[in-house]
Amino acid sequence: MNRLEDELKLALRRVDPPEGFAERVLARVASKETPKASPAHWWLHAFGSVQLRWAAVCAMCVSLAVSGALYQRAADRRRGEAAKEQLMLALRITGSKLQIAEQSLKELDSSGRPER
């Protein structure tokens, strides 16, 4: 190896990076690697404040109560209509039975009465 090469080795020695270089690299990597909010977390972020969360819970309770009441009312109406149907059917059956009995009585009257 000649002198020029020796001098080049001396001149081109490695240099130290600036103070804190590795830390800055690690910080950049950490900032790039911060996980993005997943879709599952999105709505939680939207309701970030405690007041908003309580308001959401209250709204959900009210809507559940209203839905329950409406459902109960519809069920009552369905039960009432079914009872009315049954009553009407019973009345129709009773009416037809009475008609048959009346017809039989009329027939007995006309055939069994002695002549004067």
Add this chain to the structure above:
Amino acid sequence: MTIAASVLATTQLNFEDLVRENQRMVFSIAYRFLRNAAAAEEVAQDVFLDLFKKLGSLESRAHASFWLRRVACHRSIDYARRNKTAAAEISWDLLEEPSGQALENDPFLSRRLQQLVAGLPEKMRMVVILRYQEDAQLEEIADVMEIPLNTVKSTLHRAHAMLRARVETLGVRP
């Protein structure tokens, strides 16, 4: 700690080790090539960010070091081309002349050589940096720079001739 978290912690530990082990090499390549500390730090940081993305595909520390050296070279060259740094445009005619006859152990010879190397054409400059800063063999330089071995030999030969001629005109006989 979940499995994913522990894997991430291990990866980060290895990455941190690689940064600390190779920061001097990566920064020096960029600094010697660009002759600008801020630009060299920017390039070196980008090289390590690339390493982090690539970490899973690197097999060993030696592989990572080789990969870092290669990426540092190419990123430095790209940066110089994009930004046309002062280092890339140094003209030998503008370099300071010695005030008198240089001595055998001129303490300023190293600085002059650094300036002369900074004035070399890009590819030649990188070959010289890899050869004398990184003490790389010619085959390694060919691998890192992705050029034929004969091109490395001829480039280094021409670099020697140019540097020797210039150093002689500065009054030093290497």
